[in-house]
Amino acid sequence: MHPTVTGTTPARGVRKTSIRLADGRELIYFDDREPFLSGTATRSEIDTRSLPVMHTRSDVRYDVLTGEWVVLAAHRMNRTYQPPSEENPLAPTRPGRPPTEIPAPDYDVVVFENRFPSFSQPPAGTVDDTTADPAESFVDGEPLWPRRRTGGRCEVVCFTSDPAASFAELSQRRARTVIEAWADRTRSLSAMPSTRQVVCFENRGEEIGVTLSHPHGQIYAYPYLPPRTQSLIRQSRLHREKTGRLLLADVLDAERRAGSRMVLTGEHWSGYVPAAARWPLEVHLAPHRDVADLAALDDAEADELATVYLELLRRVDRFFPGVHRTPYIAAWHQAPVGADRDLGRLHLQLFSLMRSPGRMKFLAGSESALGAWINDSTPEDIARRLRDVAS
Structure with missing residues (x-):
């Protein structure tokens, strides 16, 4: 064929x-x-x-x-x-x-x-x-x-x-082209009848089970809402019923007011370590405007994202002394398609299973069996280190 x-x-x-x-x-x-x-x-x-x-x-x-x-x-x-x-x-x-x-024989960005x-x-x-x-x-x-x-x-x-x-x-x-590819696929996959959520993500590093070392990511059009999204939507609904406001927007505003966990801020984007971070290295990146998904970004927001995201990734690679490339998972959470879309908001969750150079955080009894998370660091220390390694 x-x-x-x-x-x-x-x-x-x-x-x-x-x-x-x-x-x-x-x-x-x-x-x-x-x-x-x-x-x-x-x-x-x-x-x-x-x-x-x-x-x-x-x-x-x-x-x-x-x-x-x-x-x-x-x-x-x-x-x-x-x-x-x-x-x-x-x-x-x-x-x-x-x-x-x-x-x-050559390409810029490819999706298949x-x-x-x-x-x-x-x-x-x-x-x-x-x-x-x-x-x-x-x-x-x-x-x-x-x-x-x-x-x-x-x-x-x-x-x-x-x-x-x-x-x-x-x-x-090139980062801007990847963002355009993400936005294009989000738009197309969201139009599929079976889609409930589109998530763009990258797994990097053999330490977390990557099967192909070539720099790549994946896009999933989920036919159901994944568990984390279900929890987020549930909490967002309760927050709206109580305050009339959007939960993720209020979280971003609260982090910017507190300042102690802020990592970087641009005209359109801010990065912060969440107050209840689960991982020894975790950072979120969110737009200042209420945006449902990557396809809804305007040109100015998408342009700045290409710069801000690269800076964030480069800081992550400098986080652990002596580690040239930090293994990580980076996932773009986007609003659900259809029901409850107004309760979601675009944001990046980036985290690493590495807790110190050469040592990984294994999800043992408490996390894997009970879902009870124990972090080996503090969000304030994580944010401080990410600020210290700024270029």
Whole structure:
């Protein structure tokens, strides 16, 4: 099957080109350089691999003890894990090397459908249908254990074609292109009938289980509200009933008044360590304006975000003495799609499992079994260190 270009659109200094890979998955180039930006060059590369169409069927089961949904995706068990550099599936396809997930010999930013997604996806060109067969509505026919097919979508975001780079090392221009890609995908995925929340996130470092070292992130279109979002929406609803105001906006205002946990402040964004931080390194980044998601940012907010986010990541990399690249998880929490959207607010949660150089925080009995968190530091000390390592 030869993939075909399905559209090319310039927007905010980025040219977007969508193609189909050999197995029907979508891949989108976000180009910010000439000659692609002016349209004098186009993306015409073809995925030459012989790939069978992946048939995935995740199962989502309800945990009656916690009120949470659990995704079972057995097809991910044997997904690619730490391949040698010459077999990097996220590198560009270059002469003399095996073809990769990206047919082009170079790229700026690329987004494509995950070949091993957590959520079920219908075959290319079909309608997303998440309606469960009534006969499969319960595990073993027991009403205690509801189940359903997922829907949703999982995408991979490659921040750069350089496998040795990191997000913190991107130029401001390239970081802005990544933000544009996040916003574009948030807009598109939010329009899917099954989507309840879109989350963009990056896992970095073998210490936290990253399977591919190439600088990349992921975008999940969740077909249900994840547990943390459910908790946030519950607390936000209670806060609005009590005060008439938005919880996350009040949190940001309170942190800015207190000042002791503030890390950085711009015209449109502020970074702070939350007063009840759970991790030995944790920082949140939020816009000053009430914004539902990345797609709702205006040009000035998106431009400043590219600068502020890079500065924050570079401070994180200087946080631990002697550690060149701090392992971290960075997740963009966005407002739910549909019901309760007015109770959510865009914000970044970035945290590290590292508690000191070479030592990780393991989630043992208290955290894993009981959900009772114990931090080995204080939010004020974390914020102080992040201010001290400013460039």
